[in-house]
Amino acid sequence: AQKITQTQPGMFVQEKEAVTLDCTYDTSDPSYGLFWYKQPSSGEMIFLIYQGSYDQQNATEGRYSLNFQKARKSANLVISASQLGDSAMYFCAMREASGGSNYKLTFGKGTLLTVNP
Amino acid sequence: IAGITQAPTSQILAAGRRMTLRCTQDMRHNAMYWYRQDLGLGLRLIHYSNTAGTTGKGEVPDGYSVSRANTDDFPLTLASAVPSQTSVYFCASSDVYGGQLYGYTFGSGTRLTVV
Numbered sequence: 001a002q003k004i005t006q007t008q009p010g011m012f013v014q015e016k017e018a019v020t021l022d023c024t025y026d027t028s029d030p031s032y033g034l035f036w037y038k039q040p041s042s043g044e045m046i047f048l049i050y051q052g053s054y055d056q057q058n059a060t061e062g063r064y065s066l067n068f069q070k071a072r073k074s075a076n077l078v079i080s081a082s083q084l085g086d087s088a089m090y091f092c093a094m095r096e097a098s099g100g101s102n103y104k105l106t107f108g109k110g111t112l113l114t115v116n117p
Numbered sequence: 118i119a120g121i122t123q124a125p126t127s128q129i130l131a132a133g134r135r136m137t138l139r140c141t142q143d144m145r146h147n148a149m150y151w152y153r154q155d156l157g158l159g160l161r162l163i164h165y166s167n168t169a170g171t172t173g174k175g176e177v178p179d180g181y182s183v184s185r186a187n188t189d190d191f192p193l194t195l196a197s198a199v200p201s202q203t204s205v206y207f208c209a210s211s212d213v214y215g216g217q218l219y220g221y222t223f224g225s226g227t228r229l230t231v232v
C-alpha cells in the first residue's frame with residue numbers, strides 16, 4: 001500500500017485564486033512528520049512547509065498553509081493568492097522514525113500545478 | 118555557499134558500463150540519501166546512510182551500491198548500467214535534532230541516460 005497518496009496528477013488554478021493540493025498518508029507510527037516540496041521546471045527541490053504529528057496548530061509559511069486533519073490522515077497544501085511562479089510539481093512527503101534510527105522521507109507521486117494568467 | 122554538490126549534471130552512459138555519481142555536502146549533516154525520480158512515480162529511495170560508516174537499502178536498491186567513508190561524501194555506483202536506470206538522481210542530506218528529522222537539503226540532481 002502506498003504510504004503517501006496524491007490523487008491529483010494535475011491541477012489548474014487562475015492567478016490570484018487559492019488552490020488546495022491533496023495528500024493522504026498511511027502510518028502506524030505515532031510520531032511522524034509531513035512535508036511539502038516544490039519542484040519547478042528547473043528541477044530543484046524546494047522545501048515549503050512542515051507539520052509534525054504532535055503539532056496542535058496547522059503549519060503556515062507565508063502563502064502556504066498545511067490543512068492537517070490527523071484523524072483523516074490528510075495533509076493538504078493550501079496556496080493562497082496563486083502566482084504564475086507557483087506553476088510547478090508539488091510533492092507531499094512523510095518522515096517516519098521506522099526502525100528507531102532510520103529517518104527517511106517517503107514521497108508521493110506529485111501533483112503538477114499550472115497557474116493560468 | 119552551503120549545500121550539496123552533485124556531479125555530473127548529466128551523463129549519457131552505454132549499457133554495461135560502470136558509473137559513479139558523486140555527492141558532497143558541506144553542512145556536516147549526519148544523514149545522506151539517494152533518490153531516483155521517474156515520471157509518474159515521484160521520488161524513490163535507493164540507499165541511505167544515517168552516519169559515516171553505515172549504509173542501508175531503500176525501496177529500489179537493486180543495481181546500485183553506496184559507501185560513506187566520511188561525513189561529507191556519499192557516492193552512488195552503478196556497477197553495470199541498464200536502460201531501466203535512466204532517471205534523474207537526487208542526493209539529499211539531513212540532520213537529526215532530538216531524534217527528529219526536520220527535512221532534507223537536496224542537490225540539483227544528475228540526469229542519467231543509459232543507452
